[in-house]
Amino acid sequence: MNSPTEQDLLKGARTYDLTSLGAIYDTYGPGIYRYAMRLLGDDCLAEDCVADTFERFLKALSFNQGPENHLQAYLYRIAHNWITDNYRRQPPLAYELDELILPSEQELPEEEVEKLIAMHQVRLALRTLTSDQRQVVVLRFIEGWENEEVGKALGKPIGAIKALQHRGLESLRRLLLQDEKESSHESQK
Amino acid sequence: MRKRVHMNPKNEIDPSLHKKLKSLQTIPTRAPSKAVEGRALFLKQAEETARGVTGTSKRRHIGWMQSIQSKLLFRRKEHSPMFSTFGTIMLIVALVFGGSGVTVAAAQNSMPDQLLYNLKLLSESTLLNLTSSPESQFNLALGFETRRADEILTIFGSGGVLSAEVVTRFQNQIDQAIRLALNLSDDQVPQAFEQLQTRLQTQQQSFIQVQANGSSTAEAAMIQTREMIQERLQILETGKNNYLQLRDQLQQQDQLNNRNQQNLSTPAGQGSQNAPGRGAGNPWTSGTPTPGSSYGPGSGTGDCVTCTPSGIGQGGNPYTTGTPTPGSGYGPGDQITPMPGGQGGRK
Numbered sequence: 287m288n289s290p291t292e293q294d295l296l297k298g299a300r301t302y303d304l305t306s307l308g309a310i311y312d313t314y315g316p317g318i319y320r321y322a323m324r325l326l327g328d329d330c331l332a333e334d335c336v337a338d339t340f341e342r343f344l345k346a347l348s349f350n351q352g353p354e355n356h357l358q359a360y361l362y363r364i365a366h367n368w369i370t371d372n373y374r375r376q377p378p379l380a381y382e383l384d385e386l387i388l389p390s391e392q393e394l395p396e397e398e399v400e401k402l403i404a405m406h407q408v409r410l411a412l413r414t415l416t417s418d419q420r421q422v423v424v425l426r427f428i429e430g431w432e433n434e435e436v437g438k439a440l441g442k443p444i445g446a447i448k449a450l451q452h453r454g455l456e457s458l459r460r461l462l463l464q465d466e467k468e469s470s471h472e473s474q475k
Numbered sequence: 476m477r478k479r480v481h482m483n484p485k486n487e488i489d490p491s492l493h494k495k496l497k498s499l500q501t502i503p504t505r506a507p508s509k510a511v512e513g514r515a516l517f518l519k520q521a522e523e524t525a526r527g528v529t530g531t532s533k534r535r536h537i538g539w540m541q542s543i544q545s546k547l548l549f550r551r552k553e554h555s556p557m558f559s560t561f562g563t564i565m566l567i568v569a570l571v572f573g574g575s576g577v578t579v580a581a582a583q584n585s586m587p588d589q590l591l592y593n594l595k596l597l598s599e600s601t602l603l604n605l606t607s608s609p610e611s612q613f614n615l616a617l618g619f620e621t622r623r624a625d626e627i628l629t630i631f632g633s634g635g636v637l638s639a640e641v642v643t644r645f646q647n648q649i650d651q652a653i654r655l656a657l658n659l660s661d662d663q664v665p666q667a668f669e670q671l672q673t674r675l676q677t678q679q680q681s682f683i684q685v686q687a688n689g690s691s692t693a694e695a696a697m698i699q700t701r702e703m704i705q706e707r708l709q710i711l712e713t714g715k716n717n718y719l720q721l722r723d724q725l726q727q728q729d730q731l732n733n734r735n736q737q738n739l740s741t742p743a744g745q746g747s748q749n750a751p752g753r754g755a756g757n758p759w760t761s762g763t764p765t766p767g768s769s770y771g772p773g774s775g776t777g778d779c780v781t782c783t784p785s786g787i788g789q790g791g792n793p794y795t796t797g798t799p800t801p802g803s804g805y806g807p808g809d810q811i812t813p814m815p816g817g818q819g820g821r822k
Contacts, residue, residue: 302525304518311514316505324499333509340517348524404498427488427496455488462495 292357299347311340314358317429318365324428325369325420327409335372339365359439362425366439370417411461419454422447587626587641609658613667616652617674623648624678627700631685637696642703649675649707653714657722664718672711679704 295313298306315336322335342364346352353360412420418440425431425439433444433451440447488496579598582591599619606612623645630637649671656667682701714721 302521304521307521308514308518311517315510315513319505319510320502323502323505329503329506329509332505333513337513337516340513341520344517344520344524348527401498401501404495405501408495408499423496424499427493428499451487455492458496459489459492463489463491 292355296353296355296357300350300352302347310343310357314361315340317358318361321362321424321429322365322369325409325412325424326372327405331372335365335368338368356438359435362439363441366417366421370420373413407462411458414461415454415457416450418442419450419457422450423454423458426451586629587638587644588635609655609660610663613652613655613659616648616655617671620645620648620652620671621674621678624681628678628681628685631682631693631697636693637700639696642696642700645700646703646707649704653707653710654725657718657725661718665715668711668715668718672708672715675704675708675711679708 295306295310299310318339319332319336322332323329326332326335339361343352343361412424415423421440422436425436426433431439433447437444437447440450442450578591579594582594582598585591585595599615599622603612603615603619606615623641627637627641627645630641652671653668656664656671659667679701682697682704685697710721
């Protein structure tokens with residue numbers, strides 16, 4: 287039932303039906319925001335990413351272009367390209383703990399900081415991957431997409447997605463787990 | 476909205492790594508006000524876009540492109556990025572060719588000893604090759620001849636020494652102008668000769684007035700240049716009344732040159748049978764020819780290669796009164812008895 291609904295939304299979007307466009311924003315906007323936020327770690331940048339993604343979608347419609355189907359994959363691809371461009375434009379952002387650490391009743395401030403550092407490390411490691419590898423890893427293991435859906439987003443066959451995933455994970459494993467292994471070896475000695 | 480079949484990704488990833496990646500799943504919630512603002516902005520943009528490109532005007536603007544695309548081209552997913560690439564390519568092309576244009580323009584004022592001079596000659600040659608009408612070609616050649624003369628005057632005027640190369644280039648330019656004048660229609664040739672003659676006379680006067688830097692090399696170069704111009708003036712004077720003969724001579728010379736080139740490319744042992752004294756005669760020079768240099772007495776068939784031709788061979792040079800040298804074809808003509816080898820002699 288998913289596909290026809292998406293088709294209906296797309297059909298409405300092509301005629302600039304505001305209800306359809308609003309529904310598209312409501313359906314995919316939050317997910318794209320989360321995706322951007324996870325990779326960028328900055329809410330302002332994530333908002334910019336969402337705004338630009340939907341603006342580009344409108345522009346494509348005005349040229350009678352845009353997707354025939356797989357709208358979600360299309361929007362995520364735009365967002366991913368935006369994020370990749372952003373990576374190229376500017377270095378990783380520095381921590382601003384006072385803004386990021388929100389008062390929590392469940393966790394201690396030091397636990398919060400530790401979590402933030404871990405997230406930052408993962409983001410830095412993801413930046414070292416190629417654009418395609420990064421997209422595959424994030425969509426598969428953070429967003430929880432299936433290979434087929436990831437393939438649609440990247441416009442690649444499943445075999446290629448698996449290869450990208452393998453190489454991406456291998457790089458991440460080296461970057462993120464190597465230190466832990468070394469430190470555990472040292473503690474054993 | 477989207478039907479998602481969750482497969483356990485843990486089977487494909489190291490659990491420790493998966494745990495680290497999962498840390499990114501926890502993110503601060505999006506501020507609801509920003510979400511509402513974003514949505515409103517998006518819908519406003521959509522409204523503006525819809526107003527700017529109505530269905531009718533959209534079809535009017537891009538309908539023809541789509542119809543062509545649907546028939547001939549593949550469908551592009553994105554439009555703007557392609558335009559961006561195309562724009563970049565066009566910009567590069569414009570800069571490259573624009574830059575070349577500026578360089579060529581700058582080269583037009585260069586002198587023979589300067590770096591851009593060869594570019595100047597190349598641009599002249601290209602311009603001449605691109606011109607198809609004989610009148611335009613002649614006018615261009617006339618202009619280029621004047622340029623060469625001005626260059627020589629500038630060199631003389633600045634106290635420089637004229638190299639043989641510069642003189643030869645000037646000479647070739649005059650010869651080219653004469654040849655192109657002969658390509659004109661019969662009624663235009665005398666007029667063109669007159670034009671070139673007037674120009675050469677003016678240049679000759681300028682060369683006489685200008686003072687060389689006093690060195691013997693400079694003096695020799697100046698004398699050589701004046702003599703060369705004088706020869707051309709004589710050719711033009713005679714050619715005005717008898718340009719058909721001059722045209723024939725040039726054609727014969729061209730044929731002979733072509734034949735010589737072919738012979739040069741003949742394998743060893745099958746060398747040229749042409750001996751000195753068989754040439755069509757070079758109408759451009761009064762200098763001493765070297766054997767085999769096509770300065771022969773015209774189309775004579777005699778085998779005597781050492782005897783002095785005295786018959787008025789067809790290919791003989793009618794433009795000089797100087798003493799002929801063996802095989803030069805510069806005989807004074809009008810001999811009653813043709814000598815061996817002078818097939819063209821009057822009977």
